[in-house]
Amino acid sequence: MTAAPPVPLRVALLGCGTVGSAVLRLIEDQADDLTARIGRPVEVVGIAVRRPAHHPDVPQHLLTTDAAALVARDDVDLVVEVIGGIEPARSLMYAAFASGKSVVSANKALLAEDGPALHAAAAEAGVDLYYEAAVAGAIPLLRPLRESLAGDQLRRVVGIVNGTTNYILSRMAETGAGFAEALAEATELGYAEADPTADVDGFDAAAKAAILASLAFHTPVSSADVYREGISAVSATDVARAAEIGCTVKLLAICERVPNGAGTDTVAVRVHPAMIPTTHPLAAVGGAFNAVFVEAEAAGQLMFYGQGAGGEPTASAVLGDLVAVARNRVAGASGQGPTGYADLAIRPMAETPTRYHVSLDVADRPGVLAAVAQEFARQDVSISTVRQTGRGDAATLVIVTHSAPDAALSATIAALRDMPAVRGVTSVLRVEGLS
Amino acid sequence: MTAAPPVPLRVALLGCGTVGSAVLRLIEDQADDLTARIGRPVEVVGIAVRRPAHHPDVPQHLLTTDAAALVARDDVDLVVEVIGGIEPARSLMYAAFASGKSVVSANKALLAEDGPALHAAAAEAGVDLYYEAAVAGAIPLLRPLRESLAGDQLRRVVGIVNGTTNYILSRMAETGAGFAEALAEATELGYAEADPTADVDGFDAAAKAAILASLAFHTPVSSADVYREGISAVSATDVARAAEIGCTVKLLAICERVPNGAGTDTVAVRVHPAMIPTTHPLAAVGGAFNAVFVEAEAAGQLMFYGQGAGGEPTASAVLGDLVAVARNRVAGASGQGPTGYADLAIRPMAETPTRYHVSLDVADRPGVLAAVAQEFARQDVSISTVRQTGRGDAATLVIVTHSAPDAALSATIAALRDMPAVRGVTSVLRVEGLS
Structure with a gap:
């Protein structure tokens, strides 16, 4: 039988x-x-x-x-x-x-x-x-976050989670092309959709960031909670400036648990292009690959790398x-689902600490640097490095700030644009992972 | 109430x-x-x-x-x-x-x-x-292999899974030191145990390779099934030769599913030092970090990176x-355990295809290269590249082979050692990941 x-x-x-x-x-x-x-x-x-x-x-x-x-x-x-x-x-x-x-x-x-x-x-x-x-x-990521790291406390999840934008930014760095040209190439090769909005404007990455933050911090986070900037404003100048300071431009999804003195941490989730040092593990992630970098209290630094799309x-x-x-x-059982028990508050982008790289065209005459520095000081933004190139009418000031609330940084940029001594703000990008 | x-x-x-x-x-x-x-x-x-x-x-x-x-x-x-x-x-x-x-x-x-x-x-x-x-x-690895990739077929798992040996090899590459000197430094800094045998001779990596292969290929694999070579024989010359061909030396745990024309695949599991191209994702894994590279049929290439030891x-x-x-x-349930249903045969190291890098001190006179090449041909080993440096009595031949059964390669090395025209075999290391 x-x-x-x-x-x-x-x-x-x-x-x-x-x-x-x-x-x-x-x-x-x-x-x-x-x-x-x-x-x-x-x-x-x-x-x-x-x-x-x-x-x-x-x-x-x-x-x-x-x-x-x-x-x-x-x-x-x-x-x-x-x-x-x-x-x-x-x-x-x-x-x-x-x-x-x-x-x-x-x-x-x-x-x-x-x-x-x-x-x-x-x-x-x-x-x-x-x-x-x-x-x-294909990268096993949600299960490790949900289960393998369930006994640890996550601090940060930073990822390259959109292959289309990563391909475009990689090509801009390799060829010196502008955004429009690199996008056209990506479309032709099938790396970008006919309507590339979801990828290029960061909607796709923002949805993934919301899912990652929810799992990582046991807190419900939806797309609407994610600060979002796409890559269409990234210029060939931005990419060139990044290379000058040993950085490369990537579209990052950043999920952070921000400690709060009062004991109630908050969660900040954002998607935007940023300069990261070429020595950062995420910098080497090229083309259509994805990678996610995780920092946990006990486990330390982890990275997951692989193909982010494709059938x-x-x-x-x-x-x-x-x-x-x-x-x-x-x-007859059910598995380990996510939990929302921590239910931390979402920190608005304006209050989230970031660092900026700013490139200004200025007239090289006495007092200009002092006036520019004064605008940063007015917003309580401390400057990490200043580099001046060129002389006379074609001088360029390249400034990298220390960490400050994002609102203070964007207010500074607005003020700089209005300064008579500043001919133009030629590049503004956030910087991540610089020591 | x-x-x-x-x-x-x-x-x-x-x-x-x-x-x-x-x-x-x-x-x-x-x-x-x-x-x-x-x-x-x-x-x-x-x-x-x-x-x-x-x-x-x-x-x-x-x-x-x-x-x-x-x-x-x-x-x-x-x-x-x-x-x-x-x-x-x-x-x-x-x-x-x-x-x-x-x-x-x-x-x-x-x-x-x-x-x-x-x-x-x-x-x-x-x-x-x-x-x-x-x-x-800390790297979430076994659960992804066991669960996340459960619907895929794994081809290869290659890892740096021992931090002590990776630290020693990293230091040898950075400083040009020999093995003994780098080990002494690692011991002093607490990266190596007082008795470093388990790490240095590859026992620790072999145990991990057995566990990885068992999960990856649904086949019982024990430490005794793993071919094992440690790093104590890796010389400063090996490390220098690796750099000359754009490679770096790593102790690798390699688990492979070897296709078999007859439809019954076999599993080969080995731990040994090898030269890998500096462009390989594993090459950048320095110090006491661990990383594991996975190739799956559908998922493609994945990498997991993080701290391999520590409390x-x-x-x-x-x-x-x-x-x-x-x-x-x-x-009241139990989780997804490993399965051994595939129960593939273990392929002995002698039959496992590998590639060798060989460096020979020879007299530079007519016929020496022909005689050396003849020894490779006798074992049916095909040569990929030959490079000769120096002239006269101090010539060096550096040979990289194509893939061949490991036994044929080791037999060739033995024969070369016996050749009168060969003054010395100064470096022999397997090569992985070269195209």
Whole structure:
């Protein structure tokens, strides 16, 4: 007598673009492995797409345009959501939880907008919501933050989490090109979307920063809490000035726990281009790669590096989550979700300490440096270094400040722009990681 | 009416050296966080040490010399083992499982020697055995391999996993010192133990390689399966020669899945010094840091970087595991253990493809290069580059081979040593990561 074959775990796949089709392929290629790891085979029982005719390579009987009906099916155990965007993904996710199904998602926008409510719904239903693929593609990052470092206290998470902007900035540094030229090249090579707004203006990075900060600091942080500046204003001059002081320009997602004398720390989350020293581990991260640098109280400095996008790498992260939620389903348990117990206040950007690099065109005559320095002093901003190049009418002052509240720095820049002795403010960028 | 306070999870701590005392401190410092994350407070109810008098800073009523009795106590829920070594750690671990207690360990030697049997015992008892701290200290690595990449197929794991040898090799490269001198400096600064054998001869790295390979390839691999060469034979000449070809010398732990035409892949696991290009991500890992480079089918290239040793970093990893097993205990579940289902054969070092860098002192006369080349050809080893420096009696031939079975390469070296035209073989090192 042979044992009955184990009942497969049945998966509904929502979306079948680059990531979805890679997920489908991996589930097929790794079928034996998945069965061994989970204890039961995995079977995709339905795929929701908008236009079935666009998916000739997929088993046609699996395709449906009715995602809501697919999620509600009694014979579906788990839902993989790789549609992206807010709706209909959000409604489908709530429907999945309501019918007792765990969800694996790659949806950074939705998680960053509505994470706490989604987690609450999953917890209430006793099911899992995992989304490793939402941040930094294939890099195992959310699970380490959530689980491996659960006994430590995180101070800082600084990452290059958007490959498109990193490619553009890398090319600007390599070729001396301006932003527009480098963007055009990235678009032509397929590294930038036809509408590059989400990447170039930092929306994508801000969503990832919100997710990282939420996990790192056990505090609900949404996209709206993230200060955001994109890279479209980064000029060839900025990149050249950075090189002059041994730095390179990167779009950083920075999540910090800011100590507060009164014992109540705050959380500051921001996305903006910054100069970092070329000796910083993040400086060497080129092209479309992602990397995230973590500083924890006991663990010290950690870095995670890998491919941040692409169908296969993202699908790898989706499958890791799928194995976890499938195992939980088999065991009748649910996994370690994020917690929001710390619930720290969000520190506004104006109060967040930063450092600036400022480059000014000035007339080289007595008193100009004193007048410029006076503007910094007026805002209580202390200067770290000043360098003057050129003489006469074409002099340039390059100033790097010490750390000061961001509002004081931006007020100083505004005042400098109004000074008669300043012909132009040719470069302003924040500086990170300089000692 | 107020709710009764939640019953604490009671922890037995075995060992209270650098790591144990850091664990104790973290459990105290992070008490509120741990309670929030686990759902119940964590309380250390006993600490087993050999000499209680050596631990004046620890609450004395917790100390005991009877580790077996502590593990057996009914009021102990979880065991943290940071004694290290094989016995009594092994017996205590089995006793913990037998009485239904999950174990968190930092014991690489024991896990590398007896991993499969220990896991089987834990699985039979329905409890957890976690040991993130055993490999690469604070770096979250085992959990990503075991869980995040569970839906992917790993090809290669290459790591710098021993801080002592990395410090020594870094210093040799920086100062031109020989091995003995750099070791003496490391010992003086506390980076090397009084008896440095475990580090310097590669035993520590080999144990970690065995653990990594087991997880990566779902195949039981023990220390005895790992080919091992330490760094005591690395000379200042080797380091200088490496620099000449744009390389640096690192002690690498290399775990590979070697494809086999017949469809049955094998696993090759080795620890030895090797030249790697200075452009390789691992080349920049200096001093006492650790880093592990992972290549997976779908995820592509990943790297994990951080502190590989030290009380606080190791304790951070122990606490991450403690939170996981405590949560499982509260939920009445057990976590995702490793699997050995693939059970691939171990490929002997002799058959493992490697590349060699060889430096020979020869007389510069007609026919010498031809004779040397002939010895390589005899073993079917193809040469990638040859460089000759000097003339007359002091000529040096520097040869880098293509990939060939390690036995063919070592046989070639033996033959070269016997050639009359070869005055001396001044440097032999394997090369990794060269294209």
